[in-house]
Amino acid sequence: MKKSNFKSIEALRKELIRQREASQDLIVDTSCLSINSTRGSSVVCVATDNALHRFNVQPNAHKQLSEFLGIPYRYYQRLLLEKPKLFDDTINALLTTNHQKRLLRITDGNIKAFLSDRYKPLNSIHLLDRLQLELSQQVSYQMVDMAIEDGSFVVKLVNRGKKAEVAGSTFYSGVVVINDETGNGSVRVQPSLFKIKGKTWVISGEHMYKKHHLGKQITTDRDYYVFEQALSEESTCFASAVKRAFDALQGENFDLMVNQLRKAQQIDVRQNPIKIVEVLTDKYMLTKQDKAAVLMHYIKNGDITVYGLINALSCAAKDNNSCLSAVKLERIGGLLLNDAVGDNEEEFKNTLPKAA
Helix, strand or coil, X not given: CCEEEECCHHHHHHHHXXXXXXXXXXXXXXXXXXXXXXXXXXXXXXXXXXCEEEEEECHHHHHHHHHHHCCCHXXXXXXXXXXXXXXXXXXXXXXXXXXXXXXXXXXXCEEEEEEECCECCCCHHHHHHHHHHHHXXXXXXXEEEEEXXXXXXXXXXXEEEEEEEECCEEEEEEEEEEEECCCCCCEEEEEEEEEHHHEEEEECCCCCEEECCEXXXXXCHHHHHHHXXXXXXXXXXXXXXXXXXXXXXXXXXXXXXXXXXXXXXXCEXXXXXXXXXXXXXXXXXXXXXXXXXXXXXXXXXXXXXXXXXXXXXXXXHHHCCCHHHHHHHHHXXXXXXXXXXXXXXXXXXXXXXXXX
């Protein structure tokens, strides 16, 4: 995990510009690739008409390469670590016989992603530009959290002008914006609730905007022009979605989430805490570490309501060193809130373990 947190928009912008200038996207035939590995690390050679280029391979690209070649990742890793010569021979043989176009996303001389040639990059610097433009017209909003982690861009914005009291705590409306540049996620704009000190408490399960990075294959210069034009249109759609999120959270959406929280306070969950967290783990696919953290906070806080469960998820998110893992926990909190007091309320109650 590689993470950078930023205290100012200017610092974030500076790093995004640096990354853009140090990056390149190559569309290559797999038969033009060869790999050379030693002691768990690999270098990919890309043969072009004019030269031979060498790039280091990052873990994410290794995982995507294993998926592309149909090799189970655990076996792939074991070969790389224990039998690098056999690993190279196997990978090179499969690359040579595949003859498919792939997109290599490269930054600072490292291949960070090995993707389909239909992948449509939407770089985070363009989204930040649009975001700042919208923020200039929203005086009550401010960025409270900005991070880049493993190719993902995360920005959290809180509206100090819209707040409500729930369970003795002050909640503010907000928006979370996420963009992944390495094939592991989409562009997302999601309404959120923030607690005092600007910490995200829960991210709504509803998306104001969600866009996967897919487009048509690029085979000619004309395709590339259309591709660039599509990216410009996409960033405009993104800006429109951010504005809709800002507008919605000034009124009904914020009130709806607050009312859901108040209802969650009234729903007792009196079963064994261990069993309750096991249900959450199965339903929302928590990791072992997150499961342990949620259980600890649930027992420590002593709140046996659905609100208490969501609060435990929020506390576990704050403890997590990964901003992406924290966002996942906050989003699970939003899903739990929707499931417990929304249209799926009866289904949610049926998933809970029966009291002894």
